[in-house]
Amino acid sequence: MSAPHVACPVERTLRAVDGRWTTLIIRELLRGPHRFGELRDRLPTLSAKVLTDRLRTLEERGIVSRTALRGAPPAVVYALTEDGRRLEAVLDALWDWGTGR
């Protein structure tokens, strides 16, 4: 019995936002680029390890970009890619249905 083929766009999107905390991180980055520390301040119940793992996964999925800023002190900024920003409509639809229950 073959699983719903990953070619199915709905399944692809569910995989992109899959994983605990993923949607919360995307929602924060929809407000704009953040440094790691700022994300930690915004998501206090998230450990540094989990946040690091999720950001790496989102980078691999092409949803988040990671940019090292020049100058001192060195800093890394996380931002949504174009695909990442397009997830706003998905999060809105998920939010609307969830609040309607």
Added chain:
Amino acid sequence: MSAPHVACPVERTLRAVDGRWTTLIIRELLRGPHRFGELRDRLPTLSAKVLTDRLRTLEERGIVSRTALRGAPPAVVYALTEDGRRLEAVLDALWDWGTGR
């Protein structure tokens, strides 16, 4: 470290559509009420057991209703509840993002 609280509407919606085949079953039922056999015809790669389990879960989640029709031969019809029909906007948003990649 507490998980995203199930009160979060986005998490609630993700849970509602969670589970392999769930979105495919909902998409079929968006076309209208179906009998079990019709759903099996529409989703040939899905075993009867998996379809039965998923329909029961969707019933428990308040997304699908199950109605026993009077008359002969006895028949059972599955349909989306109002909450179920409201998932159309979610599936559309998931589809749009997935096809945009």
